Amino acid sequence: MLTEQRRRQILDMLKRDGRAVAGELARLWGVSEDTIRRDMRDMASAGLLKRVHGGALPVAAPLPGLSVRRGLATEEKRRLAVAAVQLIAPEQVIFLDGGTTTAEIVRHIPRDMALTVITHAPTIAAELEAHGAVDVVLIGGRIYKHSMVSVGPTALAAIERLRPDVFFLGATAAHASDGLTTGDFEEAAIKRRILERSLATYCPLTLDKLDSVSPFGIAAIPELTGMIVVSEAEDTVLEGYRSRGANVILA
Missing domain, CATH: 1.10.10.10 (Winged helix-like DNA-binding domain superfamily/Winged helix DNA-binding domain)
Known part of the structure; x- marks a missing residue:
């Protein structure tokens, strides 16, 4: 050959x-x-x-910019968001990662649900403008423009003082053996520390992110409380994650 x-x-x-x-x-x-x-x-x-x-x-495909991603897989993200909101209880402290799927989660949070939402993404904080019952805490730092999130030592120092009930984590890729990964070293470090500080962490994943790898590791699959995927995901694919201890939540 x-x-x-x-x-x-x-x-x-x-x-x-x-x-x-x-x-x-x-x-x-x-x-x-x-x-x-x-x-x-x-x-x-x-x-x-x-x-x-x-x-x-x-290798995960290169991720387009935030403005382009807003128009991709919108129905799939809506279903992931609906499932994610079912995991939230009133009066909890929620940490929302940056990204278009977490923005969709905000849109499905009931307007009258009392929450404290922490985020290091100014775009996510802006989405919460109309949620009068939600207290918003915005973490500062250097903005990584590709994802529009704060990174670096200022953001890490603020995260050290937090203890969220639930963290909705964004990742660019997921693999049963290599875990959750993303494309930027500093962003990976921020995500990893938020996960470590949170009582529960869920990762909503569109199907295109499954069984691929980005350069920088966030966490192993067993470190998640659950991964959220749509029900069209193939059983043979999901079995690889379940065999690693994943709690798969179908949307």
Whole structure:
């Protein structure tokens, strides 16, 4: 089998199975494991996959800017938001991450529900303008414009003094073995610390984010209280997360 044929089939396997194991491919194709590792190393350098111990995982597609994301998968995000709001009780302290799905959560919170909502996203704080029963706490810091959230030491220092009841976490990718990931190092650190400070953490995920990996880790799947996905998610895909201890909530 020619090099280009092998590499095309590796990409097909990642798309189909969500992972590729070097040893298995070497036996299947009758080549050395070093050959497969070299293929994967070159493909990782080209940004086509992510190398992990023993094989490779798919790379999450580059995330478009916030203004573009507002118009993507709107019905799916609405369903995720409806399911998320069912996990909120009056008088709780809620931390909302940045992003378009969490903005949709705000739109489905009853206007008369008394809550304290903390966020490090000024766009999320603005969405709460019409919620008269909600006290809003905005965390400051340097704005990471791609997601419009505060990052850096100022934001971290404020988060250290918080203890939210529920955190709705946003991630750009989720994988059963690699966990939740995102595309920015500082943003990942902020998300990770909010999770550690929160009593419960739920992550709503659109289907395009499943079985992919972004560069910077947030948390392992068992660290979540639950992951929220729409009911169209394939059982074979969800089983990988459940086998890692995930509580999957279907929207």
